[in-house]
Amino acid sequence: MLNCKEATTLMSRGMDGKLTLWQKAGLRLHLMACDGCTHFSRQIGFLREALRRLPEEGGERPGE
C-alpha cells in the first residue's frame, strides 16, 4: 500500500508522464482511502488550470 508521500509523487508524475497500470491501480486504491491526497490531487489539477490561463488573466483587466 502506498503512503501519502509516495502517492503525491505519483500524482505529480502522472501529470508529467505516463504511470504504469500498477502505479495507477495503487494510486486509485490509496485515493479511495485518503482524504488528504484526494484534496491534493484536485488542488494540483487546479494549479494546472490556473497556470494555463495565466497569460490572459494575469494582467490588469478592463474596468479594474
Next chain:
Amino acid sequence: MENELAGLRRDLLKFARLQLRDDALAEDAVQETFAAALSGLSRFSQRAQMKTWVFAILKNKIVDILRERARQPQATAAIEEIPDDAYDDLFDERGHWRDETSPTAWGNPEASLNSRQFWQVLEICLTRLPEKTARVFLMREVLGLETEEICKELVMSPTNCMVVLHRARMGLRLCLDDRWFHGETRNA
C-alpha cells in the same frame, strides 16, 4: 487604442519577467513580439482575441530564449534548488500526512479565477519559487511544453526533471494554501 497597447505592453512585460527573471531579456522579448504583432493587429476587432494572439507570439519568443539559454552550461542546477527533504515535515515517519498538514478542501477554487487578488497572490507565489525550478515549472505549466522536450532542452534526466516539477508543485500548493485558500488575505 494607444491606452490598450500600453496596458497590453505592461501585461506582456509582467508575463515575460515572470518566466525569464531578467528585465533586459523580457524587454527584448516584448519588443520583438510587438514588432511581429504589428502587421496583424488590424485583423482583430475584439480585444480579447488580439490579446490571446499577441500572448501566443510572446510565448514562442520566450520558448526560443529559454532554449537558447538552456544550451549554456549553468542551466541544469534546478534539481539542487529545492532540497530533497524540503517537504519531509509534511509527512510522519510512515510517510502519511500529519494532521496539521493534511490538505483540506479549497472549496470551489474555480471561483478564485475571477478574482484579481487571486492572480496577484499566484504571481507572488510563483516569484517565491527558486529561479531555475520556476523556469522548468513554467515551461511545463504555462508554456505547455512536453516533459520530454523540457528535459532534452535543459539536458536533465527525465527523473530529475519530474522531481523538479513535483517540488515546484508542492511549493506552489503550500504557498497558495497559506496565502489564499486558508490565509488572512482571502477575499474572493
